[in-house]
Amino acid sequence: MVLDCKHVWNHISDYIDGTLSPEVRADVERHLAGCEICSAVLDSTRNVIILMADDRVFELPVDYSKRLHARLDQILAMESPESLGTS
Amino acid sequence: MTSATASPATSERESALIAAILAGDREKFHDLIRPYERQLYLTALSLLKNEAEAEDAVQEAVLRAYRKLASFRGEAKFSTWLIAITLNEARGRLRKTQQAAIDSLDDQSSESGDFTPAALTDWREVPLEMLERQEIKTLIHEAVAELPDTFRQVVLLRDVEELSVNETAEALGISLSLVKVRLHRARLLLQKKLAPLLLLETKPARRHRIFRRWPWF
Numbered sequence: 001m002v003l004d005c006k007h008v009w010n011h012i013s014d015y016i017d018g019t020l021s022p023e024v025r026a027d028v029e030r031h032l033a034g035c036e037i038c039s040a041v042l043d044s045t046r047n048v049i050i051l052m053a054d055d056r057v058f059e060l061p062v063d064y065s066k067r068l069h070a071r072l073d074q075i076l077a078m079e080s081p082e083s084l085g086t087s
Numbered sequence: 088m089t090s091a092t093a094s095p096a097t098s099e100r101e102s103a104l105i106a107a108i109l110a111g112d113r114e115k116f117h118d119l120i121r122p123y124e125r126q127l128y129l130t131a132l133s134l135l136k137n138e139a140e141a142e143d144a145v146q147e148a149v150l151r152a153y154r155k156l157a158s159f160r161g162e163a164k165f166s167t168w169l170i171a172i173t174l175n176e177a178r179g180r181l182r183k184t185q186q187a188a189i190d191s192l193d194d195q196s197s198e199s200g201d202f203t204p205a206a207l208t209d210w211r212e213v214p215l216e217m218l219e220r221q222e223i224k225t226l227i228h229e230a231v232a233e234l235p236d237t238f239r240q241v242v243l244l245r246d247v248e249e250l251s252v253n254e255t256a257e258a259l260g261i262s263l264s265l266v267k268v269r270l271h272r273a274r275l276l277l278q279k280k281l282a283p284l285l286l287l288e289t290k291p292a293r294r295h296r297i298f299r300r301w302p303w304f
């Protein structure tokens with residue numbers, strides 16, 4: 001099936017995740033091979049996803065872990081986990 | 088990067104830790120949650136958008152998970168259970184500040200209708216070294232913060248925390264198809280917003296270049 005650009009954009013996310021059916025994937029790839037614009041949309045979407053996933057982008061606040069475990073220590077020293085049936 | 092995908096070895100290790108904690112070795116709870124600290128923070132941040140508030144929410148959620156540990160059945164993965172508790176905590180805080188009311192309006196406008204991505208050429212390479220620069224991180228943070236809340240939750244769980252689509256659906260309590268729709272929309276919104284800005288940063292020499300426009304614009 002011949003897809004136009006707008007149809008290809010609808011499939012971009014599933015294409016990146018590899019979840020398209022083999023037939024649709026083949027249609028998308030056939031379109032991409034001849035369409036510079038859709039290839040660019042695909043590349044840039046994929047690049048944005050790769051950049052976002054990098055641990056340097058969303059960093060934890062300084063000493064976040066330290067504060068979390070300190071708070072936890074206070075509770076662990078005083079309480080056991082609740083038994084089932086208590087609310 | 089921490090993945091939420093638990094291998095059988097991870098599940099076994101966690102079951103053993105949980106059994107030990109419930110039997111009285113409370114200190115092991117530190118080890119149990121340590122692998123998920125980053126995920127929990129991002130989960131809380133996906134709703135709250137405020138670093139201090141997100142950190143508080145994680146602390147409360149982790150304390151709740153400790154207290155309720157006996158009710159964890161092992162049907163879901165421990166990480167999914169923790170994320171769900173964190174989302175509940177964050178939602179509770181949102182309700183207090185009444186931001187939640189704005190959500191549903193955002194959604195409907197963005198989940199339907201045609202969408203046009205940004206058209207660019209020649210950005211094949213991913214310049215990961217650009218992430219050393221604070222202004223690049225700020226651009227990404229701002230773009231993610233501008234997403235409708237429900238889109239931001241999905242994209243942070245799926246693309247930043249790298250949960251699977253199934254895990255994202257389970258953590259948020261929504262269907263797989265809704266995860267896919269929101270993820271797709273979120274990714275294209277981020278592409279539209281970020282790709283032109285990031286491409287400029289990648290190729291400063293071409294700063295004045297005029298991007299090719301869509302013929303039907």
